[in-house]
Amino acid sequence: MSRSQKIVRNLVIFLGLCLLFITQTALYLTPLSAHEHSERSLLYGPSEVVHVEDFDEGKYILAKYDRWYSCNSVERxxxxxxxxxxxxxxxxxxxxxxxxxxxxxxxxHCVAYGIINDDRVKRIELTLSNGQVLTQTKFYDRMFLILWTDKNNNNYFEKLIGYDASDKVIFESELP
Structure with missing residues (x-):
């Protein structure tokens, strides 16, 4: 066997082992393919991806499927x-x-997400247990995604309020 044939053979073996490794360890080349496989493995979906948001270890994928909404995380x-x-x-x-x-x-890493069913809601406010208020006015196909970090494990969700354009409370809920 010539040197070039050995190189080709070794390259084919290496690529085959890489492919086997990737498929057997549930690793994917793109965040969306990881998300799609995750749904398929749970017999859910396929959902419509509404928004993708970066966080320091990966991405959050906000999606809708039939009567359900979800926020899947994928990690690098x-x-x-x-x-x-x-x-x-x-x-x-x-x-x-x-x-x-x-x-x-x-x-x-903490995340609050949901879907707005009342078109009057124009702003979402999330109050954390330390009193910090996070606000979102930009929605993705009537969905929202609010992220925060809690390094001390003591700053959790406390209350969510939905306001209309004139700051009137349309929706209010304590910890679900």
Whole structure:
């Protein structure tokens, strides 16, 4: 076997092993492919991706599927690959509420997300347990995503309020 044939053979073996490694460890080359695989593995979706937001360890993917809304995290790993971080299964949208929402925390990363069912809601305010207020007025296809970090594990979600254009309270909810 010539030198060039050995190089080609070794390259094919190496690429085959890389492909086997990637498929068996649930690693993907793009954040959206990690998200899609995560949904498929749970027999959920495929959802419509509404918004993608960066955070220091990956991305949050805000999505809708049928009657559900979700916020899936995908994390960068090994510098080049992506894997699902959790949250693929959605929460059913309770259309009787002006704002349907959920929240989660993983290590120091916290996220509140939801869908606005009442068109009068123009601003969402999230109050944290330390009194800090986070506000969002930019929505993504009637959905919102509010991120915060909690390095001390003591600054959680306390209250969510939806206001109309004249600052009248349309929706208010304590910790779900």
């Amino acid at each position: 790993t090994l510098g080049l690959f992506w894997r699902s971080g959790g949250g693929s299964i959605g929460t059913e949208n309770d259309k009787t509420k002006a704002v349907a929402f959920s929240w989660s925390a993983s290590y120091e």
